[in-house]
Amino acid sequence: MHLPDLRADFPLLTRTVRNGKDLVYLDSGATSQRPTAVLDAVRDFEERHNGAVARGAHLLAEEATGLFESARASVATLVGASHDEIVWTENATAAMNLVASGIGNATSGIGGEESARYRIGPGDEICVTETEHHANLVPWQQLAVRTGATLRWIPVDDLGRLILDDLDSLVNDRTKVLAFTHVSNVTGVISPVATLVARAKAVGALTVLDACQSVPHLPVDVKDLDVDFAAFSGHKMLGPTGIGALYGRKELLDTLPPSVFGGGAVTIVSMESTAWHPAPTRFEAGTQPVAQAVGMGAAANYLMELGMERVEAHEREIGHLLREGVSAIPGVRLLGPVGSETERDVIGLAAFVVDGVHPHDVGQLLDDRGIAVRVGHHCAQPLHRRFGVTGSTRASAHVYTSTDDANALLAALAEVPAFFGVSV
């Protein structure tokens, strides 16, 4: 194995579930479990260092500010960004909305001439893909409604891979934003980022990357990827809920108008007007989720200590076992390609459909065996519609997932058709 057995680092994984069974946790794509290092960092902050960040001059305020900013630096290092290019957000959805709403606000005149480059309107286009999670579709769809711009999308093939044949017409001189996921949360397919970014750059479009399913599982360097913005959440990368991050190129962040207005983000306020701090402060109005940010920083450190190459290799091994195993079970259809055992093409998850058995029923039997999976449309309705199904069952791995976990899933899954009276 590429990683040692890490279960002892994750207290929750030692609990039992239904009927006293050991927990087989295969729902990390929805939310990951937290290691002791993260839990301790949060508790230590609350017990020993809590104070108002960037306000006040007492020792606790200084310590809290220091921990808050050093967490930001850790997250920045994890993704190859500078510390002032990381904005704390409530979650990844909020990060995507921060960019979309900022563009909308610039279009309304907020930010003045400095923000004029973001303005969009009728005749302009926003391009997304058919594989998007709702969090990277709905904000852009609604921005199009708000501004009169046109939403277009890159279609996918039967295995959920982007069809790039018409890329040059879909991303054209009218395109202002190209928003796409790094990794599909349903198929696990890794997008051809370089191709998409090159096309966006050729036409002067901004690129916004949904990195929720890549940052926790792969080495990600936003400078190598050369995207303009990237969003990811804390709770999918072994950190707490209530915290996420937006990466943005510094010069872009500094001119994008905020969309949450208030104290702490501003330099000079009169009764008529406001001037904002540079990024990231301009986007962090109001009291921030400080302990959660500290936890996300600890999660970034934990992942970096493991080494993202090893994390990727470990999860690829588990993922390949899952995907090959699922494909081999009669009456079960894997969504997306099986993928390679050695190449970086899919991440460690497997979404599948059992012929004649609804995902909720599949999930119920697995739950009875102590196996936690995701059922439903995974916030990707258009992609499921493209596959001709309303939902699927998804097993997803993380650093603590073992081959035993994958084998437990495969064994229980093989029982499903017979239990529900489906002959295969």
Next chain:
Amino acid sequence: MSSLEQMYQQVIMDHAREGHGRGLKDPGLIQVGESHQINTTCGDEITLRVGLDGVTVGSVSWEGQGCSISQASVSVLTELVEGQSLEQAEETMEAFRALMQSKGEPLDDDREDLLGDATAFVGVGKYPARIKCAMLGWSAFKDALIHARKDQA
């Protein structure tokens, strides 16, 4: 019987397969109401049509797809309420709602008699995430009844 077996009793599996009332039909009645409901967690949908014959539920039919619990539940509902008076149908709906909230405990004999085959859904109450599945058809029925009662055309 394990919790899983209690949830997927044979009577439920049979109803899921048979699907009484499946296929929307024209009730040929004066007061007709229809409702479309979605379970947002899984995307399951149902369209259910009710025809009233005076104060009697004359006809129930539906179209949709979903898990075995939601399909069996609407099948049982159709069998139970067709031919019932509006008053009885209200009592049946109330009893089923109580069953869903009973956390897996049986109801009193009167309400169990009223529910018949539907008492088999008692196991669902132990799984909060599945109550919505079992209620999908019932929510559609309740809403369709409201529309039917307003339909005087």
